[in-house]
Amino acid sequence: MSTTRTGETGSRRRWLIPGLCVAFAAAYAAVFLAHGRPLAATIGAAVMLAYAAVLVVFSRRSEAVALLREDGRDERRAMITGRASATTLSVLVVLSLAMVFVQLVRGVEPGPWGVFCGVGGLTFIVAIVYHSRRY
Amino acid sequence: MRNDVRELRAAKGLSQQALGQALGVSRQTINAIEQGRYDPSLPLAIRMARYFGRAVEEVFHVDDEDR
Numbered sequence: 001m002s003t004t005r006t007g008e009t010g011s012r013r014r015w016l017i018p019g020l021c022v023a024f025a026a027a028y029a030a031v032f033l034a035h036g037r038p039l040a041a042t043i044g045a046a047v048m049l050a051y052a053a054v055l056v057v058f059s060r061r062s063e064a065v066a067l068l069r070e071d072g073r074d075e076r077r078a079m080i081t082g083r084a085s086a087t088t089l090s091v092l093v094v095l096s097l098a099m100v101f102v103q104l105v106r107g108v109e110p111g112p113w114g115v116f117c118g119v120g121g122l123t124f125i126v127a128i129v130y131h132s133r134r135y
Numbered sequence: 136m137r138n139d140v141r142e143l144r145a146a147k148g149l150s151q152q153a154l155g156q157a158l159g160v161s162r163q164t165i166n167a168i169e170q171g172r173y174d175p176s177l178p179l180a181i182r183m184a185r186y187f188g189r190a191v192e193e194v195f196h197v198d199d200e201d202r
Contacts, residue, residue: 063161063163066161074159074160074161074164075160075164075175075176075179076160076161076163076164076167076173076175077161077164079173
């Protein structure tokens with residue numbers, strides 16, 4: 001009947017997002033350096049490292065930052081994260097559909113926008129079926 | 136949905152932080168429940184009621200507009 005995630009799992013999860021930011025910083029630096037762009041490598045890595053630092057430093061002072069860090073999720077925070085994710089996905093779906101129509105009007109193939117819409121629509125249908133049977 | 140969480144917490148001399156820790160939720164979640172901005176799940180509502188030694192319906196009160 002637990003409505004929160006605590007203990008070792010929660011502690012590990014607290015460091016997951018900052019750790020991913022550091023990994024992305026290293027990846028950005030490596031990719032840009034491989035293409036001979038040291039300035040872009042520095043800026044890309046610095047932005048990701050700064051974001052990780054903000055998450056670590058301010059997650060105890062700001063609930064919004066704590067949510068971005070997935071710090072100590074309880075049922076309300078899980079709801080907020082779910083709604084924020086749904087809002088984000090809605091914007092991406094509208095943008096992708098708009099871009100598909102723009103591409104079609106321009107007389108070219110939708111390309112990645114069409115793939116994104118197709119995968120998104122299929123995922124939504126599968127998710128609806130799965131969750132309607134589970135709950 | 137109205138509730139008496141703030142009064143019950145104050146009667147025990149607890150901070151929102153302490154109550155949150157006892158129930159395994161954040162201080163902000165306790166604050167949101169007290170202000171009526173967030174209705175807890177049934178498991179959390181039961182845990183809260185048990186913590187205060189009350190029945191759920193003694194802590195949480197359904198308004199007509201909630202129906």
